[in-house]
Structure formats: structure tokens, C-alpha cells
Amino acid sequence: MKANRFARVWRGILYAMLGVAVCAGLSCSASAATPGADGVVRLKDLGKLKGWRENTLVGYGIVTGLAGSGDSPTNKTTRQTIANVLSQFNVSITPDQVQSRNVAVVMVSASLPAFAREGDNVDVLVTSMGDARSLVGGSLLVTPLKAPNGAVYALAQGPLSVGGYRYDMNGNVVQKNHPTTGMIPDGATVEKGVSTSMMAADGSVTFVLAEPDYTTADRLSTALNEAFGRPLAQPKDAEGIRIEVPPENRDNLVRFIAEVENVWVKPDRRARVVINERTGTVVSGGDVTLSKVAIAHGDLKISIVTDNEVSQPFAIGGYLPGARTAVVSNSRISVEEPAGGTFIAAQHNTVADLVEALNRVKTNTRDIIAILQAVKAAGALHADLIIQ
Known part of the structure; x- marks a missing residue:
């Protein structure tokens, strides 16, 4: 045990000395990446780990409670939707019997974060799909939000917040912004969480640069190897850097990633x-x-x-x-x-x-x-x- 630990210590010292020698011979700028220096930023500000992404959800619903500014009676889609909703409450009417202008059909969209869990709330964007004049004062009925695979991941409902208005009478119209689009802050409740795996099967994570650049990728991998005292990082291309997770850190991946994100590096930039x-x-x-x-x-x-x-x-x-x-x-x-x-x-x-x-x-x-x-x-x- 002591011999193995002694060997690991000397191996770390050797890697550190080798990194210093290489930087001194090539005048690399990663060794000068100290916090507060000109142009030096944290690694987490340059990109994100592979697998960290938001998922788009979309749904179709209706907004009720409008003061006569909803879809016109000639909109067949709205009348059919109202008839379908009422049929779920044992109210049997035909679409031709629906003449309400207090309802509007809408499309509902939201973004599901990478680590969303059941019970989390996300913001919802509601946009008119028919010929409604305004959604001010309306409330969205329960709307399932689906992913492209057809699975329901969230349910949206609640009163709309519209940053505009439209009032018309006798041919006179007063309008501000777009009253046919509204938001519902925290209007959707996540019903099905998203499982995101950051570590690959070979025990590595991949850091993806927001702006691909070979020089920045090389500087980033050099800074990581100097920070950990061993060659853990290796650039795969101009965008991705493969980072090997040490065996002792695989059970506590969060702490290791936190240390990786707080490594300082001076990125290169293209002339634009x-x-x-x-x-x-x-x-x-x-x-x-x-x-x-x-x-x-x-x-x-x-x-x-x-x-x-x-x-x-x-x-x-x-x-x-x-x-x-x-x-x-x-x-x-x-x-x-x-x-x-x-x-x-x-x-x-x-x-x-x-x-x-x-x-x-x-x-x-x-x-x-x-x-x-x-x-x-x-x-x-x-x-x-x-x-x-």
C-alpha cells in the first residue's frame, strides 16, 4: 500500500514537472490562466457537458374566460374542440350548436430542463391558433404537453399573463404589443422526470465548447491536466474534450464536475x-x-x-x-x-x-x-x- 501511494505521488510530481517544462518550451498561455487576468474565464462559461440539454414540449389546448375576444363562430376547429371537451363531462352537443366567442384554441409550448423531476414547475408559452383578437383575461384549461416521442411529460394550466391589449368599438382599434400571445409563469407541472446520464460507459465525461476552436480546446485540456496533476483531459476535436473521471471520484461525480467547472483558462477567439x-x-x-x-x-x-x-x-x-x-x-x-x-x-x-x-x-x-x-x-x- 505504501509503495503504491509513493508511486502515485511521484507520478503526479512527474506529470506536473512535465507540464511545466512543456509550457515553458512552447510558451503556452494556459499556465498563465490565473483568476482576474485579462481574458481568463472559468471553464463552465465556455460550454457545457455532453448530455446537458433542454427538451421541447408542445400541446394543444383551449383558453376560456375571454370577454368576447375569442375565436369567431365560423372557426370549425374551435367549435369541434369545445364539443369534445364538453363530451367528457357528459354534455352531448354538436359543433354546430357552439357559438361562443369567449373561447380560443391555442398551442402551448414549454422547455423541460435536463434534470427535471416529478413535481417541478416550468414556464409555459401560449399562442393563439385561431382568429382570436386577444387572450387578455383568459385561463388555460388542463393541457398535456408531449415530447416528439408522443409521451406526456407535463400538464399545463392557469391564468395567462399577456403583455398587451386590444380594444375595438365602432371601427376604432387600440392595440399594444401582441395580445394573442401570453405566458404562464410556472404554469406546467412535470409529471415525468428526465434521466440524464453525464458519464459514459468508459468512465469519462465530454465537455462541449459553445464555440468550437482547436486552440481553445488544447488550452482547456492543458489547464485541466495541470489542475489535477495528471493527464485526464484529451481534446477529441475542436468542440469536444474527453475528461476521464478518476475511479475514486466516480461515486461522487458532482464534486468532480464542480472542480472541473471552476478551472480557469484563457480561451482563444476568432477575429470577427x-x-x-x-x-x-x-x-x-x-x-x-x-x-x-x-x-x-x-x-x-x-x-x-x-x-x-x-x-x-x-x-x-x-x-x-x-x-x-x-x-x-x-x-x-x-x-x-x-x-x-x-x-x-x-x-x-x-x-x-x-x-x-x-x-x-x-x-x-x-x-x-x-x-x-x-x-x-x-x-x-x-x-x-x-x-x-
Whole structure:
């Protein structure tokens, strides 16, 4: 027993010394991943464990108690649904006998968390399916929520919370937001829990990066191996890192995962420039670089003004057979071009430097977006240009 423990201690020291030597020789940044350093984050903020996912549930139900703002009597789906519901209470009527506008058919959806258990409550989203004008004041009847496999996992019911309204009378309509969509906080009760297995049969867990990147995956595995003093982590690809769970931690997997999640690492990031043409927003990392590029930006203004004049006929004696009033259009074209356009020479600059230079010459945001697109097309912008 003492020999085995002595061997494990020396093996851990050897792995730690080897990791330090490798990092010193390759200048790896994982060893510098200390809490509070620039760009250093916890592992749990970069992704999640494989198997951690939410499950989508959907159901079909009816909302009652509406003040005449429900589905119209011509909606056959609503009338058939009301007849089916009443038949469960020994009320036998035909769909043609249903004329209520206080009811609306709706679709109900919810997300079931990964570790949901019986009795847990989840939020519910209710949306109108027919021609109801508003769901304000309505209450959802008991609605089973099913998964894609057809099994019922939750039951939803309760009064709706609608963040809007609609009132109309004599052709006048006052509406705010979308009154045909509502929420029921904690409106669904889980009837069947979800069993999620985080550890694979070979005794390992897989951490999945939210943004796949080979450099980040390598840094993450190196940081984990340094934190535990042994080679437990191995990157499988740019997205997944396989982490072997030590035999002594398999009975207490929660504590081991908690230690894994709190390992600090400095992730790498891709150079990106995000442009929103609708709002004129440009977001870029401060270190996104540009190659040598010359930008000439000018402004040409063309205005066309048309003057309509009336020409009255003139004749000696006051009468000229066949003469009539004529309308004459006189057009003037004006072209204005500044004497010199804006010229900017960028040499090993960043996008932040370019935007700052453009702002100094009072270039508006729309023109900045057009210039960045042109720089990208010229091959001088070394980043992913994302246009929203």
C-alpha cells in the first residue's frame, strides 16, 4: 500500500514537472490562466457537458374566460374542440350548436430542463391558433404537453399573463404589443422526470465548447491536466474534450464536475467584425488587424429641380383662333462634389484605428459599414465579416 501511494505521488510530481517544462518550451498561455487576468474565464462559461440539454414540449389546448375576444363562430376547429371537451363531462352537443366567442384554441409550448423531476414547475408559452383578437383575461384549461416521442411529460394550466391589449368599438382599434400571445409563469407541472446520464460507459465525461476552436480546446485540456496533476483531459476535436473521471471520484461525480467547472483558462477567439445594417452598429475586437490598404471616400450630390410655368397665349385684338394655355417645364440639374475626398492610408492598423480615423473626418455609420465591406472584398480585413 505504501509503495503504491509513493508511486502515485511521484507520478503526479512527474506529470506536473512535465507540464511545466512543456509550457515553458512552447510558451503556452494556459499556465498563465490565473483568476482576474485579462481574458481568463472559468471553464463552465465556455460550454457545457455532453448530455446537458433542454427538451421541447408542445400541446394543444383551449383558453376560456375571454370577454368576447375569442375565436369567431365560423372557426370549425374551435367549435369541434369545445364539443369534445364538453363530451367528457357528459354534455352531448354538436359543433354546430357552439357559438361562443369567449373561447380560443391555442398551442402551448414549454422547455423541460435536463434534470427535471416529478413535481417541478416550468414556464409555459401560449399562442393563439385561431382568429382570436386577444387572450387578455383568459385561463388555460388542463393541457398535456408531449415530447416528439408522443409521451406526456407535463400538464399545463392557469391564468395567462399577456403583455398587451386590444380594444375595438365602432371601427376604432387600440392595440399594444401582441395580445394573442401570453405566458404562464410556472404554469406546467412535470409529471415525468428526465434521466440524464453525464458519464459514459468508459468512465469519462465530454465537455462541449459553445464555440468550437482547436486552440481553445488544447488550452482547456492543458489547464485541466495541470489542475489535477495528471493527464485526464484529451481534446477529441475542436468542440469536444474527453475528461476521464478518476475511479475514486466516480461515486461522487458532482464534486468532480464542480472542480472541473471552476478551472480557469484563457480561451482563444476568432477575429470577427459584426455589422448591423438596420441600426448602423459596428462591433469589432480592438485587435482585428488590417493589411496595407488605401481608402478614398468621396461624396457626390445630384439634385434635379423642375419648375412648371404657365404660358398664356397673346394675340393682337384679344382673339386668336386655336390658341390655348400651355404648361412649360423648366428643369435644372445641380451637381455638387467636394474639392477633395477623404483619403486614408491604413498600414498594419486595426479596425478600431480605421473607425476612429473615419470618425475624425465625420464619416457617418452607413458609410463606415460600406467601407468595411469594401475593405473585406479587397482582402485587407483579416476577420470574419458578419452582417446582420
